[in-house]
Amino acid sequence: MTDTTPPAVETTIAGLRSRLDAARAAGSTVALVPTMGSLHDGHLALVEHAREVADVVIVSVFVNPMQFGPAEDFDRYPRDLTADRDALAGHGVTAVFAPAVDEMYPSGPVQTRVSAGAVGGLYEGRSRAGHFDGVLTVVAKLLGIVQPHIAVFGEKDAQQVFLVQRMVRDLDIRTRIEVVETVRAHDGLALSSRNAYLDERHRRAARAIPQALEAAQSAADRGIDAIVAAAQGVLMGASEVELDYFAVVRPDTFQSVDDDHRGPARALIAARVGTTRLIDTELLHLG
Numbered sequence: 643m644t645d646t647t648p649p650a651v652e653t654t655i656a657g658l659r660s661r662l663d664a665a666r667a668a669g670s671t672v673a674l675v676p677t678m679g680s681l682h683d684g685h686l687a688l689v690e691h692a693r694e695v696a697d698v699v700i701v702s703v704f705v706n707p708m709q710f711g712p713a714e715d716f717d718r719y720p721r722d723l724t725a726d727r728d729a730l731a732g733h734g735v736t737a738v739f740a741p742a743v744d745e746m747y748p749s750g751p752v753q754t755r756v757s758a759g760a761v762g763g764l765y766e767g768r769s770r771a772g773h774f775d776g777v778l779t780v781v782a783k784l785l786g787i788v789q790p791h792i793a794v795f796g797e798k799d800a801q802q803v804f805l806v807q808r809m810v811r812d813l814d815i816r817t818r819i820e821v822v823e824t825v826r827a828h829d830g831l832a833l834s835s836r837n838a839y840l841d842e843r844h845r846r847a848a849r850a851i852p853q854a855l856e857a858a859q860s861a862a863d864r865g866i867d868a869i870v871a872a873a874q875g876v877l878m879g880a881s882e883v884e885l886d887y888f889a890v891v892r893p894d895t896f897q898s899v900d901d902d903h904r905g906p907a908r909a910l911i912a913a914r915v916g917t918t919r920l921i922d923t924e925l926l927h928l929g
């Protein structure tokens with residue numbers, strides 16, 4: 643019978659480490675699913691994957707102040723640990739690691755931080771200065787705390803995934819990064835904790851984002867100009883959607899594709915719908 647008890651919560655690094663030391667001593671492999679909470683089915687897909695590839699699954703729930711700009715939604719970001727634990731019940735999670743900000747940053751802002759480099763300043767990083775340094779620093783800390791064999795991330799945050807994979811390689815961190823496909827709602831919108839900010843009208847308008855990616859996919863065999871025109875055609879008709887960027891990049895470098903690019907390419911989109919900023923992505927194959 644499936645155990646439907648919500649998973650245990652560890653709020654201290656010491657508590658989590660002693661639990662993990664015991665598991666590792668017993669020969670268990672460990673997977674980490676890093677999250678900021680407000681869990682939805684997209685997160686549960688990451689957890690299901692983690693459970694398939696490791697014996698012990700740790701889900702971290704931490705809204706990381708370092709990755710939010712001063713004018714961003716750190717204060718209003720949804721936080722409900724009870725609901726998160728309930729959502730994880732029956733999913734085979736060993737423990738939730740939910741530290742307070744003081745536990746992760748006991749001396750205030752860290753002196754040593756991970757730099758996301760040039761790619762960290764593109765796309766999301768251009769609109770959200772310092773965001774990826776904050777993401778990489780907290781992910782490096784989480785990997786140091788948990789020392790998982792595997793860490794699982796969602797494809798939707800494609801630039802984050804690229805940068806985490808690069809960090810792990812550059813810093814010789816012994817964790818394998820695995821990526822799980824984006825989960826979409828019935829209307830095509832990628833699941834995101836920030837979808838909760840959308841009222842009904844903006845939710846309807848936000849459908850233009852996955853529709854633009856679908857249009858890009860349909861135009862993929864006609865080259866980059868056709869892809870951009872197809873996506874823009876959809877977005878221009880969406881009055882409530884303010885495009886931040888639409889870009890098509892090489893998956894191996896995250897640089898814009900050349901005009902004559904053939905093969906895999908990743909379409910990236912970020913747009914503001916009302917006051918909510920959403921991102922999405924799709925892997926294309928340029929013929």
Ligand code: PAF
Nearest residue numbers: 676677678706777780799
């Ligand atoms: O993708 C997220 O939820 C966050 O950026 C992460 C990876 C948990 C780091 O805070």
